[in-house]
Structures are given as structure tokens and as C-alpha cells.
Amino acid sequence: MLTVKSLCVTYRMGETKRALEDVNFSMKRGEVLAIVGESGSGKSTLAQGLLRLFDFQRNVSVAGEIWFEGRQVFPDAQVDLKAYRGRSIGMVFQEPLLALNPLFKVGDQVSETLRHHFKLSKKAAKERVRQLFSELELDPDRYYRAFPFELSGGLRQRVMLAMAYVCQPQLVIADEPTSSLDAILRHKTMSFMVQKCENERSSLLLITHDMALAEQYANNIMVLYRGRLIEKGRTEQVLNNPQHWYTEKLISISHFYKERFTEHLNLTDDLSE
Numbered sequence: 001m002l003t004v005k006s007l008c009v010t011y012r013m014g015e016t017k018r019a020l021e022d023v024n025f026s027m028k029r030g031e032v033l034a035i036v037g038e039s040g041s042g043k044s045t046l047a048q049g050l051l052r053l054f055d056f057q058r059n060v061s062v063a064g065e066i067w068f069e070g071r072q073v074f075p076d077a078q079v080d081l082k083a084y085r086g087r088s089i090g091m092v093f094q095e096p097l098l099a100l101n102p103l104f105k106v107g108d109q110v111s112e113t114l115r116h117h118f119k120l121s122k123k124a125a126k127e128r129v130r131q132l133f134s135e136l137e138l139d140p141d142r143y144y145r146a147f148p149f150e151l152s153g154g155l156r157q158r159v160m161l162a163m164a165y166v167c168q169p170q171l172v173i174a175d176e177p178t179s180s181l182d183a184i185l186r187h188k189t190m191s192f193m194v195q196k197c198e199n200e201r202s203s204l205l206l207i208t209h210d211m212a213l214a215e216q217y218a219n220n221i222m223v224l225y226r227g228r229l230i231e232k233g234r235t236e237q238v239l240n241n242p243q244h245w246y247t248e249k250l251i252s253i254s255h256f257y258k259e260r261f262t263e264h265l266n267l268t269d270d271l272s273e
């Protein structure tokens with residue numbers, strides 16, 4: 001459904017910075033694909049490139065090809081870019097507060113997104129959004145009419161999910177969707193997204209620096225290092241038989257934290273006895 005060929009992105013701000021170098025990959029329907037890499041490796045750049053958000057920035061040059069459902073998206077757009085961005089592809093941004101308009105009620109913002117792409121009455125859109133809020137355990141009676149600043153980080157994050165999924169997109173790109181959440185919310189968020197892949201045959205491009213998260217939820221993993229894709233494959237294959245020293249390092253860091261976390265849990269268990 002998505003094919004990326006030789007994608008290169010260069011930022012020109014004073015000095016020139018090549019943020020992505022010759023990135024090639026494809027995704028299938030229903031797939032959960034994790035892109036893993038440390039801070040600055042180019043993960044968010046990739047997400048923005050896929051959505052052609054660089055069209056709005058003058059200091060960026062992009063090369064390569066992007067194809068979606070058999071049609072070219074970049075360099076020539078054979079798709080309606082407005083529909084492509086909001087309806088075909090949903091986006092969960094790394095910073096929910098930046099993605100929401102502070103002046104509008106969150107329910108109305110999600111509802112307007114829906115009405116922008118589909119001909120629906122205000123009432124029908126509202127009903128659909130209330131349903132989705134309930135699905136996300138975001139009580140519509142309490143939160144539909146709330147402003148973004150009135151919500152905790154976890155609640156705002158669920159509004160972002162509602163925004164991304166409201167048009168039932170074929171692909172969702174989620175940029176660090178759980179990095180500010182506690183363990184229970186992280187699991188609920190991931191389960192919601194993975195279930196959408198299973199039930200609605202949509203796909204998920206999960207951007208994360210957390211190998212453990214990829215291990216738990218992704219079918220396939222790609223590792224990005226300094227703008228280059230250095231490894232890709234099925235999750236078990238990458239984890240059990242990494243081909244690149246950097247992937248090994250990411251795996252060992254994630255094991256280190258897992259052990260520490262387990263130690264910590266044991267300690268708390270002891271204290272509660």
C-alpha cells in the first residue's frame with residue numbers, strides 16, 4: 001500500500017544537514033511497522049516527508065519517490081493531497097499540544113476534521129466523534145466540550161488518536177505516541193491502534209526510540225541510524241539475529257531497562273509484604 005524509494009531529505013539552515021539518505025521500504029495492508037532509532041536519527045523527518053509537509057517549508061529539499069495504493073504521491077501528486085493527508089493517512093504527532101488548536105473545543109476540532117473530508121451533518125459528525133471518544137475511554141459528556149489546555153497529557157493524547165482515526169484512514173503514522181504515558185495508558189493506546197489494524201485492515205507506522213515497544217507490538221522493524229535505514233525485517237528476526245552492531249546496541253539497552261524495571265517491581269513487592 002505504501003512504497004518509498006530512495007527518499008532523501010536535506011535541511012538547509014545555515015549549514016546543510018542530510019536528515020534522510022536513500023531510504024527504501026514498503027508496507028502492506030494490516031501491517032504494524034516500527035521505525036526505531038535514537039533521537040535525531042530522522043524518524044520525524046520521515047513522517048513529515050511521507051505526508052509531504054515539506055511542501056510548506058522552503059529550506060528543505062526532498063528527492064526520491066513515494067507511492068500510496070498504486071498512485072504516486074511524490075514528486076508528482078497523482079492523488080488529491082488534502083484527502084491523502086487527513087483521510088487516507090492519519091497522523092498522531094509527537095507533540096499533541098502543538099497539533100491542537102488552543103482556541104477550539106476538542107470535540108469540535110475532531111468533528112470538523114471529519115466534516116472536512118465527508119459530507120456529514122453537524123449532528124451526525126458529533127455522534128460519530130462521541131462514539132470514538134467512548135471507544136478511547138474519553139468520556140464524551142465530560143471532554144467533548146473541553147479546551148486542549150483543560151486536559152492532562154494523557155487525555156490530550158487520546159484526542160490526537162481520535163483526530164487520527166476519525167476518518168478511518170488506511171494508514172496511521174504515529175510519532176512517539178506513547179512516550180509521555182504511563183505503562184497502563186501505553187498499553188491501552190497501543191492495543192487500540194493494533195486492534196484497528198486487525199479489525200479495519202488499516203496499517204500502522206509506529207515511530208519510536210523504544211525497542212521494547214516495537215518488540216511487543218510490531219510485525220516488522222526498521223532501524224534508522226543517522227538518516228540511513230541500516231536494518232529491516234520481521235520483528236523476531238531482527239531481535240534474535242540482528243545484522244548491524246547498532247541494532248544489537250539498541251536491543252541490549254532495551255534489555256538493560258527491562259531488567260532494571262523488573263528489579264524495581266520486585267523491590268516494591270518486597271516493601272508491600
Ligand SMILES: Nc1ncnc2c1ncn2[C@@H]1O[C@H](COP(=O)(O)OP(=O)(O)OP(=O)(O)O)[C@@H](O)[C@H]1O
Pocket residue numbers: 011012013017019037038039040041042043044045046094209
Ligand atoms: N526543520 C529543521 N531544520 C533543520 N534541521 C532539522 C529540522 N528538523 C529536523 N532537523 C535535523 O534533522 C535531524 C533529524 O531530526 P528528526 O526530528 O527527524 O529526528 P528524530 O529521529 O525524530 O528525533 P527525536 O527522537 O528526538 O524526535 C536532526 O539532526 C535534526 O536536528
Ligand SMILES: [Mg+2]
Pocket residue numbers: 043044045094175
Ligand atoms: Mg522526532
